[in-house]
Amino acid sequence: MRPLRSCVTQKKIIPAEVLESVHDNSAGGVVLFLGTVRNRNEGRAVIGLEYETYHEMAEKRLAEVEKEARARWRVKRITMIHREGRLRVGEVSVAVAVSSEHRAEAFEAARFAIDRIKTSAPIWKREVLKGGKKLWVDGVPIQR
């Protein structure tokens, strides 16, 4: 099996594989963040989310986020996976895993990476509501 690398994918995210991908014998800490599809948003009953991406650019942005994180913290390994397509409630939509020598860098870099993905990766989503109606979720202007 090919090792898991940061990517935007239609395939289900397996948290154990994401964790395994940042394994490093010199790391003393690993942080895993998972974003999941929740069943309510602003009072609406949500049954799923549809993610649309500018695939090539989103993957370039992930590589850029890794560079930025490495410039700030001494990260051993970092993997970021974002889903595209239709997801059901409870599914993992995004995963960020970071390994580092000590825990502080891993926590901080993981927090930075997920925040940066949200402001710089060209990804959009629509809520699929009970009854089948679809609603674009409000976003923020993309940052460089």
Added chain:
Amino acid sequence: MTRFRILYFAQTRKAAGVRSEEITLDGTPTVSLVVEKAIELHPPLRKLRDGMRVAVNEEVVSDAEIVRDGDRVALIPPIVGG
């Protein structure tokens, strides 16, 4: 003459009614001129202009940037990953 491709996503895709299209403009157009052309072709794009940003060949650029032959010009509505 400059020939390039405009890409639309999410709300800009819905407003334009297409995922992408080839456009030819005279001279060396700026990004803001290209956006104006897109709005002229697809008027529903106008109300999205404020939150829209433009990426040329997958890099976010300013409105003053020059668009060149073969470029991919993406009209990016507000993003909401995660």
